[in-house]
Amino acid sequence: QVRDLETDKFLPAYKQGEICCSGPCNMKGYLDKQEATDAMIGADGWLKTGDIGYYDANGYFYIVDRLKELIKYKGYQVSPSELEDLLLKHPKIADAGVVGFPDEECGELPSALVVAKPGENLTVKEIRDYVAEKAAPFKKLRGPVCLVAQIPKTASGKILRRSILNDLQEKHNADI
Numbered sequence: 560q561v562r563d564l565e566t567d568k569f570l571p572a573y574k575q576g577e578i579c580c581s582g583p584c585n586m587k588g589y590l591d592k593q594e595a596t597d598a599m600i601g602a603d604g605w606l607k608t609g610d611i612g613y614y615d616a617n618g619y620f621y622i623v624d625r626l627k628e629l630i631k632y633k634g635y636q637v638s639p640s641e642l643e644d645l646l647l648k649h650p651k652i653a654d655a656g657v658v659g660f661p662d663e664e665c666g667e668l669p670s671a672l673v674v675a676k677p678g679e680n681l682t683v684k685e686i687r688d689y690v691a692e693k694a695a696p697f698k699k700l701r702g703p704v705c706l707v708a709q710i711p712k713t714a715s716g717k718i719l720r721r722s723i724l725n726d727l728q729e730k731h732n733a734d735i
Contacts, residue, residue: 560605561613564626564636567601575613577626579605611638628720630659631666635697639720642669642690642698649689651679656710656723660702660731670702672710672723681706703727 560569561576570576585606588596600606611624623640630637639657646655654674659667675681683704691699711722 561620562605562607564611570613572616573613575611575623578608578610578612578620578622580608581605630657630669632659632669632697632701633665637669637698639669642671642694642700643718645690645693646671646673646686648693649686651676651681651685653677654710656718656720657700658720658724658727660724660727662702665701668702669698669700670727671700671704672707672726673704674707674709703731705730 560579560581561574562568562579563570563574563576579601581604585600585604588600598607607626609626610622611626611629612620612622614620624638628639630639637659639659642657643655646652646657652673653676655671657669657671660670662668671686673681673686683706686704687700705727707726711719711726713719
C-alpha cells in the first residue's frame with residue numbers, strides 16, 4: 560500500500576506517498592525500543608518503509624525518493640530527486656544534487672550543487688530562474704546554489720547528500 564504522508568490514509572494508484580507493507584515476513588519491532596517500533600509499525604500492523612513511491616494500475620510499485628531525504632520547507636515536502644530530474648532537463652546541465660539547507664525561519668531551503676555540461680556557460684541566476692519557471696513556488700531553489708566540477712557520489716552512483724550539504728555549508732560560510 561501507499562499512504563499519504565500527512566493523513567496516513569491509503570492512496571489510489573499513481574499517487575505518491577510512503578510505501579507500506581504488511582505480512583508474515585515483516586519485522587516484529589526493535590528489541591527494547593518500543594518508541595522506534597511504534598514509529599515504524601502502525602497500530603494496524605503496516606510497516607512504514609521510509610520509501611516514497613507509488614503503484615500503477617497493474618500493481619507495480621515505483622520508488623522515487625526516501626522519506627528521510629525529503630526537504631521540509633515551511634510545512635511542504637519537497638522531493639530532492641524531483642528537483643534533480645527537473646535540473647537534468649536543462650540543456651546546459653550535466654548533473655545535479657539537491658538537499659535541504661538548514662534555515663531557522665523555513666526549516667530547510669531547497670539548495671543544489673550543479674555541474675554544467677562541458678563548454679556551456681551557466682550561471683546560478685539561470686539555474687534559479689529555470690527552476691522557478693518550471694516548479695511550484697515552494698520548490699524554488701531558495702538556498703545556496705553552486706556550480707561544481709562533480710557531484711559527490713558513492714562507487715555505485717548514489718548521491719552523497721551529506722557531502723553536498725557540507726560543501727554548500729562551506730561555500731555559504733566562505734561567502735559570509
